[in-house]
Amino acid sequence: MKKLFVTAVVIFTMISCAEKTKIPVYAWTGGPGEATDQELMATFKNYKEKGIDGLMYNGGHNPETYKRVGKLVKDAGMEFHTWVPTMVQGDNPKLPQDLYAINRNGESAFDKPAYVSYYKFLCPNKEGSFTFLSELYGNIAAVEEVDGIHLDYIRFPDVILAEGLWDKYGLVMNEEYPVADYCYCDKCVGDFKEQSGIDIKEVEDPSKVQEWKQFRYDLITNIVNRLSKVVHDKGKKINAAVFPGPSNAMKMVRQEWNKWDLDAFYPMNYNDFYLKGPEWVGEITKEEVESVKGEKPIFSGLFICPNPENKTKENDPENHGLLPSEIETAIRTSMENGAAGICLFTPERMKPEHWKAFDKAIHADYSKK
Known part of the structure; x- marks a missing residue:
């Protein structure tokens, strides 16, 4: 009997240790489109079986959509953001x-969005923008099945594009150009002049004025922190997809996100967009973890190549991303540099070879670096 008890304890310990070695994994996805509940549940159970712990789910603005989908995600055993x-x-x-x-x-x-037709950005300095967003997120956060709100495009338009996108748009963006430099509405210009004494419209090169950059970092920070209170008051978590760094984020989209009052950050460490190899993911993760002094969890966002066999033939970086042979490096270096876990963009882009390498990488023990 004693031998049986000891054997049971050993087996339980082995199982417990195996469970502990799995890293937290999230994924960006969306829907539901025309999918039935049965079809959605099959998809969600598959994600769970593959090692995904939570979804960042894009389903529009209707709280009822999130109530329906959220119940299925929770029943499948995952978090629902x-x-x-x-x-x-x-x-x-x-x-x-x-x-x-x-x-x-x-x-x-x-009227004239930069780069692409959907780049219709609100001014973060307008009270009407906050009113709209606080109502939107407050209503969704009130849904019982929702674990958290995941912010995206919480920034200005890219005043500097990632270098990997320059060819796509036929641009060389080694400086800030007027067409992509926001916001010069009367309120922003007036508030900045009152605060600094500088009329930014009279400055020959506004990109050289550090106070003007900081003013806009602060506009984004302020609206994030106000929205954070709205969501926290509903008893829910709030997190965000952000640009890498935040050194890159500040330079490119005015995100000084290490000052944001959020529960977690999901930096989009998409190495191909920066013409870098998979090891860069670990390097930038180190900066991100240090930027929040290790006090907030960083989930390293990984961009997956949807068609690995065609990657070298693709001109559009949107079709680039991590190959199956690169995903272990991206995951390992993220974790070794302090990430709390990873987030996939997207599970739909993952091929069987990706999943095989992924499964091995997420079950490694990175505490013994």
Whole structure:
């Protein structure tokens, strides 16, 4: 009997140790489209079986959608965070056009968005923007099945594009250009002049004025922290997809996210966009962990190549990403540099070879570096 007891203890210990070695894994995904509950549940159970612990789920603005999908995700054994874009908002009767950001040329992001047609960014300095967003996120956070709100596009448009995107848009962006430099609406210009004494419209090169950059970092920080209170008051978590760094994030999209009052950060460490190899993911993760002094969890966002066999033939970096042979390096270096876990963009892009390498990497013990 004693031998049986000892054997049982050993087996239990082995199982417990195996469970402890799995790293936390999240994934960006969306829907539900026309999928039935049965189809959704089959997908979610598959994700869970493959090692995914929680979803950042994009399903529009309707709380009822998140109630329906959230129940299925929770029944499948995963966390459910609603992935809802923040400053990017399309044509909406609740949003008057004067809430949209203005570039240095005086053009509205609503009428003449930079780069792509959906880049219709709100001005974070307008109270109407906050009112709209607080109602949106507050209503979704009130849904019982929702574990947290996941912010995205919580920034200004890319005043500097990632170098891997330059060829796609036919640009060389080694400086800030007026068409992508926001926000020069009357309120932002007036508030900055009152605060600093500088009329930014009279400055020959606004990109050289550090106070002007800081003013806009602070605008994003302020609206994030106000939205954080809205969500926390509902008893839910709030986190965000952010640009890497935050050194890159500050330079490119005015995100000084290490000052944000959030529960976790999901930096999009998409190495191909920066013309870097998979080892860069670990290098930038180190900066990210240090930027929050290890006090907030960092989940390293990994961009997956959807068609590995065609990667070298693809001109569009949106079709690049981590190959199956690279995913272990990205995961390992993220974890060795202090990440709390990883987040996949997206599970739908993962091929069988990805999943095989992924399974091995997420069950490694990174505490023995």
